[in-house]
Amino acid sequence: IKEPICRIRNFLEKAWNLGVAEPKKVIHGLKVGLALSLVSLFYYMRPLYDGFGGNAMWAVMTVVVVFEYTVGATLYKCINRATGTFLAGSLGLGIHWIASHAGDEFEPIILGMSVFILASAATFSRFIPSVKSRFDYGAMIFILTFSLVSISGYRVDKLFEMAHQRLSTIAVGASLCIIITMFFCPTWAGDELHSLIHTNLEKLADSLYGCVVMYFTNNCDDDSSKKMEHYKCVLNSKAAEESLANFVRWEPAHGRFSYRHPWKQYLKVGSALRGCGYCIGTINSSMNSEFEAPDFLKKHLSNACITLSSHASNVLRESATVMATMTKSSNIRSSVGEMQYAVKDLQNAFLSLPNCYLAAKPLAPLDGDSKTATTTKTTVLSMTEVLPLATLVSLLMETAARIED
């Protein structure tokens, strides 16, 4: 008996933690509840009931289906739903008119064929990338409304009235959603995207510096090893970034973001960050490899490596500030310069390595040592690989900042 209780308690604990960590999600839940309660008012109040009748159901359905977490997603669904319903409704009425003039025999055939053809075509169109990213929901609503209108048109006589009622109830539901989502603690997709990229920049900076320092100092506490794992979040944020960027298109200007805010730059920065993240992952895995590097090699390179990584993570932090304040900053130029110097230092340290290495060689057994040496070099060199990417990121940040201010 204990097991299911345990599970339920676990589940509730998880839910509670999520609610504490992200109160916005709780607020979203409350907003949906509020919108639904308001819609039910339309049903409870007599005069409205007489106006909308049984179709008030559509208002409820619209609220449930359309209300999304971010403003952009809600607007996307509202606009798609309204357009899809309107187009399909008028097309359905037209075909119904044609069918009713074609005689009793042909009427069901014409209606059936048109449903088959249009539904197939619209379903297929949902696979086309440009349609999928912008009008996926609209195409679904189009199929739904068209088949409802053309099928029920065969029975229901007051077709026009029904179409009118459906449209007006959907309009009521949709506008209620838009008002609530925009004016009660709105969650803008733009804000979310902005802060996602911003925290990703900081996480990368943390884990880059943390993992290099830990390797060379062997100073491993819990907090820093947690920070080192941050780069994994960055790798997993692609899907979130893309859907946010999709919804951002539908949002009006708000807060610090003007209508022509360069959202596409965010995606580019995001993918550059993911590239960096994978580099850090490679460094991390080569550091954890089975061969421990000999101490003299570590000592020889540690200073240059630590300086380099601290400069690189400085550049990342600097770009994070640039993003947060959305102003050009001269600091970023100077820290990029410092980073490039650090790269050269590391290269020099590496080039003086052969001598140092050759000198040390006789001291150690050949076979074991050669492997470890290769591993260290690998580590060090993958460090230098981070740099073109870091530079790329900083350049991107600069262009973004330039357009932003």
Add this chain to the structure above:
Amino acid sequence: IKEPICRIRNFLEKAWNLGVAEPKKVIHGLKVGLALSLVSLFYYMRPLYDGFGGNAMWAVMTVVVVFEYTVGATLYKCINRATGTFLAGSLGLGIHWIASHAGDEFEPIILGMSVFILASAATFSRFIPSVKSRFDYGAMIFILTFSLVSISGYRVDKLFEMAHQRLSTIAVGASLCIIITMFFCPTWAGDELHSLIHTNLEKLADSLYGCVVMYFTNNCDDDSSKKMEHYKCVLNSKAAEESLANFVRWEPAHGRFSYRHPWKQYLKVGSALRGCGYCIGTINSSMNSEFEAPDFLKKHLSNACITLSSHASNVLRESATVMATMTKSSNIRSSVGEMQYAVKDLQNAFLSLPNCYLAAKPLAPLDGDSKTATTTKTTVLSMTEVLPLATLVSLLMETAARIED
């Protein structure tokens, strides 16, 4: 006037190409059309009309909303829709019964409060990861049905009958969808996932070998440079893999896949492949970097590098065959062994480099050359970094194959 015509023609061309490339998607469109036409039969035929009445609408809606590309997705939506409707319907009836016994004053208050509380809670639960991946759609349907039942219950007296009708029409629509999706050219999420991973393995093998050979031979034709870009597809397939793996859970045993097929292994293999893909990306970008390596270095290392990359891509191809045939193969062991020898060869070639490099040094101006040397070394070493990953993949493949046969 020409511009919009051009656009429309472009759009149609794209759609045509997509249809030719993936006829399964066209077939899916036709299947949806077929299902909708069949559902309309329920409406056209008198006896059925008398049975289901105006609620036949729900059958149409179910078909439109539930019919998805893969069998797994359709089953997921059907089961979620049925469960959500049933749970919310019975809960709605219960609360309605309580409210109707509480007196006229309290009835709207109880109903309104229950809608608010349950809708908020269910909306919030959709953010919890374990709910989101399995019951997202069910939670939405729960909110929808519950608010419809409790709101319309205030007016409609024949509530029980309505609930019964809704459930039975949904059952008709859902079973029609399941029959059509499973017996007319089914598209199984399992097959899709299997072939996605399989083609990704082959793409990686192509681009790994192609990019190393091109660097050392400078032999660059269009076909091979296209192949080199294949690794980018691998990087972008994460979201597709995850959604397919989500849907696969709902599918019954089919074809070569038993009920306990280790689908989770596929996700692991997929993420290992993405790791490899990023390594190849790093190699590629360091090869295209501004510093061209001096010829003597290239010559010294080219053989070992080309052998290594051909062995590594052999291992990948071998695992692709293992996946396709789902049998253990002894070939894979031997090619992993060959690859490990090739790694050692490359390491030896690299260790003999310092001497060779020191001998060649006086011939070239110091500053320019040091940079180029570092770049080549970087390239070579990032090659060796691919190998732990490739080994990881092959090991994973073996475990997968072991469970599969």
